[in-house]
Amino acid sequence: MSACPLCGLASVSRIDLDGARSPLYRCLGCGIVHWGQVWDREKAIEYYHDYYARKPVAYDPITEKRYHAILDRFERLRTPGRLLDVGCGSGHFLAVAEARGWQPVGLEVSASGVELLDRLKMQRGWRFEVRGGDLLHADLPAGSFEAVTMFEVLEHLAEPMANLRRIHALLRPGGLLYLTTPNFNSVSRYALGGHWRAIVREHL
Numbered sequence: 001m002s003a004c005p006l007c008g009l010a011s012v013s014r015i016d017l018d019g020a021r022s023p024l025y026r027c028l029g030c031g032i033v034h035w036g037q038v039w040d041r042e043k044a045i046e047y048y049h050d051y052y053a054r055k056p057v058a059y060d061p062i063t064e065k066r067y068h069a070i071l072d073r074f075e076r077l078r079t080p081g082r083l084l085d086v087g088c089g090s091g092h093f094l095a096v097a098e099a100r101g102w103q104p105v106g107l108e109v110s111a112s113g114v115e116l117l118d119r120l121k122m123q124r125g126w127r128f129e130v131r132g133g134d135l136l137h138a139d140l141p142a143g144s145f146e147a148v149t150m151f152e153v154l155e156h157l158a159e160p161m162a163n164l165r166r167i168h169a170l171l172r173p174g175g176l177l178y179l180t181t182p183n184f185n186s187v188s189r190y191a192l193g194g195h196w197r198a199i200v201r202e203h204l
Contacts, residue, residue: 005204006032006160019194021201033184034204038158041134047202048110057116059092067096068138074147074176075100081146084170086163087153088137092116094128105145106130107138135163142169150179155203 003010009029009056016023025036039047045110053168074080085093088106090113106128108114114132121130131138136159148167156171167177182198189196 002037004029004032005038005158006030009035011082012036017194017199019192026201038204041136044134044156044158045109048113050112051110052112052116055090057090057120059095060092063092064096067093068100068106070149070178071097071102074178078146078174078176082144083147083149084140084145085150086148086167087149087156088117088130089113091120091130093127093149093151094130095124095126098126098128100126101186102108102147104128105140107135108132109134135166140170143169143172145175146172147176147178150177152180152182154179154181155198159203 004012004027004166007027011028011029012025013028014023015026015033023036024033026033070199080097081103081104083097083104084107085097085104086107088094088108094104100175106117108117108130109132111132114130116129121128144173146169150167154160154163164177171177182203184198189198
């Protein structure tokens, strides 16, 4: 049993859910639920290498509306400037942010995701920058972003606190972080148990 990936405590309670492929563990310190072991950086890069080669590209209008609502909130607090989207996927949020006057930078660990974005940028005339690699090893200057976004990324990371500290260093004073991550205490998880769609191996 490895230590908690969030707080480092090794004291846990076991959770056996019908439908889950193996037991889960809840940290008795911070309460985070995890699998009990952590992928290293090399394992993660290998797993996500072809991730976007098996996914169709689809830009949902409801998701786009949500992205505009998020940027509306940002722009009440900050003038559009440099924005980093960690785990930028197929670039939908980057495209919306660029159209609104932000200077977005996408960071994507999946090689297939970077290749996909390079193609889409050429096809659609997008100008935003895309970088391959993970946040902890990215060559990005401190204090250089007005905002950072992480949509459903934190649960994929073996070192969540190290990544959050890195984001703090990358943000300018008063900068904004917006992130989402599955909530193990959600109504949908209680209803679905081990069949809840967020219980998958890559969600550490």
